[in-house]
Amino acid sequence: MMAGAQEQRLKLLGPGTGVSMYTIRVQMALCIKELSYDFLPEDPWSKSDLLLASNPVYKKLPVLIHTGRPVCESLIIVQYLDDAFAGNSTSILPTDPYSRAVARFWASYIDDKLFPSCIGILKTAKQHERADKVEETLAAFGLLEAALAECSKEGEAEALFFGGGSLGLLDIALGCYLPWIKAIGHLAAMPPFLDAARTPKLAAWAERFRAAEPVRALLPAEDKVEEYISTVLYPKWNAALTASATN
Amino acid sequence: MMAGAQEQRLKLLGPGTGVSMYTIRVQMALCIKELSYDFLPEDPWSKSDLLLASNPVYKKLPVLIHTGRPVCESLIIVQYLDDAFAGNSTSILPTDPYSRAVARFWASYIDDKLFPSCIGILKTAKQHERADKVEETLAAFGLLEAALAECSKEGEAEALFFGGGSLGLLDIALGCYLPWIKAIGHLAAMPPFLDAARTPKLAAWAERFRAAEPVRALLPAEDKVEEYISTVLYPKWNAALTASATN
Numbered sequence: 001m002m003a004g005a006q007e008q009r010l011k012l013l014g015p016g017t018g019v020s021m022y023t024i025r026v027q028m029a030l031c032i033k034e035l036s037y038d039f040l041p042e043d044p045w046s047k048s049d050l051l052l053a054s055n056p057v058y059k060k061l062p063v064l065i066h067t068g069r070p071v072c073e074s075l076i077i078v079q080y081l082d083d084a085f086a087g088n089s090t091s092i093l094p095t096d097p098y099s100r101a102v103a104r105f106w107a108s109y110i111d112d113k114l115f116p117s118c119i120g121i122l123k124t125a126k127q128h129e130r131a132d133k134v135e136e137t138l139a140a141f142g143l144l145e146a147a148l149a150e151c152s153k154e155g156e157a158e159a160l161f162f163g164g165g166s167l168g169l170l171d172i173a174l175g176c177y178l179p180w181i182k183a184i185g186h187l188a189a190m191p192p193f194l195d196a197a198r199t200p201k202l203a204a205w206a207e208r209f210r211a212a213e214p215v216r217a218l219l220p221a222e223d224k225v226e227e228y229i230s231t232v233l234y235p236k237w238n239a240a241l242t243a244s245a246t247n
Numbered sequence: 248m249m250a251g252a253q254e255q256r257l258k259l260l261g262p263g264t265g266v267s268m269y270t271i272r273v274q275m276a277l278c279i280k281e282l283s284y285d286f287l288p289e290d291p292w293s294k295s296d297l298l299l300a301s302n303p304v305y306k307k308l309p310v311l312i313h314t315g316r317p318v319c320e321s322l323i324i325v326q327y328l329d330d331a332f333a334g335n336s337t338s339i340l341p342t343d344p345y346s347r348a349v350a351r352f353w354a355s356y357i358d359d360k361l362f363p364s365c366i367g368i369l370k371t372a373k374q375h376e377r378a379d380k381v382e383e384t385l386a387a388f389g390l391l392e393a394a395l396a397e398c399s400k401e402g403e404a405e406a407l408f409f410g411g412g413s414l415g416l417l418d419i420a421l422g423c424y425l426p427w428i429k430a431i432g433h434l435a436a437m438p439p440f441l442d443a444a445r446t447p448k449l450a451a452w453a454e455r456f457r458a459a460e461p462v463r464a465l466l467p468a469e470d471k472v473e474e475y476i477s478t479v480l481y482p483k484w485n486a487a488l489t490a491s492a493t494n
Contacts, residue, residue: 084344224460
């Protein structure tokens with residue numbers, strides 16, 4: 001049976017805050033693939049029945065619903081969109097198998113290592129733990145600087161993006177964090193992480209990424225992220241610290 | 248320039264112990280794709296220059312080297328083999344985009360949640376933590392039981408494997424852990440996790456998987472895994488506990 005036009009239309013469940021990097025990542029992919037969709041804002045503190053039914057395992061946002069079927073986890077959603085709409089516009093994943101593997105490797109690294117280190121700077125009150133997290137974060141950006149250099153093939157002009165001439169998986173995997181990275185640096189009273197002296201290629205990439213269509217309009221302002229960290233995350237982390245200290 | 252025959256040949260760096268589930272997972276993929284390769288055994292306690300140069304980020308095994316270029320992280324390696332040798336034999340990932348997303352979701356779930364819960368049963372000496380890990384593990388297998396039921400399409404015969412009639416990504420993602428799951432249950436003096444009453448489909452799947460060509464010969468004996476846990480992992484965990492207690 002053919003799904004009706006209503007059911008066929010893509011739906012994206014995400015928090016209404018506008019600062020969720022994983023939801024923004026999926027929105028970037030939808031834009032790159034030139035797909036229209038209905039955004040269904042969710043209250044992250046009161047999970048809807050639709051969310052619980054769509055992502056019973058993690059109960060987390062974002063969730064994409066396509067022809068009535070849910071897809072969860074932002075990197076998996078991006079790959080799904082690229083697969084399911086292979087004919088649309090440009091490809092988000094590189095077409096070369098080795099480049100695909102490299103993009104997948106770094107995208108996971110950013111989620112599993114880089115960002116946890118970076119936000120870990122704010123999560124701890126202990127000076128030596130904070131220093132460790134700063135060091136880990138700078139080392140992670142150093143590795144990505146080298147990875148970006150690898151994207152420019154020998155004898156060719158410098159690659160504009162990780163994806164080459166256009167935005168790819170790794171661009172949106174890292175790019176969705178840019179306002180967060182800036183906000184964390186500011187709240188920690190640190191010099192910018194993406195510094196023209198230390199990581200010149202990444203710093204130039206970040207400038208290009210922020211200005212790039214079609215993702216430009218999706219990035220939240222840095223002060224909106226700062227406010228979210230201050231008013232929502234700090235109290236949450238403090239409550240968790242208090243709970244673990246009294247266990 | 249064409250790479251020489253020597254350089255073209257696939258190399259797999261893995262521990263020589265024969266019990267590494269992630270190395271076995273890649274070996275299963277190599278077998279399914281009917282690819283021959285050189286196995287380069289590594290000493291996990293003394294990392295070779297080749298390993299450090301091939302996986303400078305995580306310095307972990309396994310690493311696949313193809314035409315001189317390294318690919319790291321077992322699930323990424325499996326997808327790489329499926330991409331790079333798309334013409335070989337059957338496809339490991341489902342061809343339907345939605346089924347691919349589902350397989351990727353559960354494969355990550357197994358690595359990120361199911362196995363850490365399962366081995367967590369042995370890692371803790373605290374009774375209530377152990378009970379939590381047992382509950383988490385049983386809940387995770389319950390979710391996979393339901394996922395396996397979903398693999399049998401309406402009105403069709405029961406699927407032999409997560410991949411349908413043949414072994415796919417999710418089969419090898421979970422199957423590589425089978426001897427570990429048995430060994431952990433035995434060491435914890437528990438009834439089998441994959442029980443015909445509680446998870447009948449998974450229990451039957453595990454029997455079929457263990458007997459399936461071409462992966463049958465790759466699964467280590469359960470007592471070899473038990474011995475590895477007892478003689479290698481227990482002392483390592485105890486040393487870590489002692490270190491953290493004296494910090």
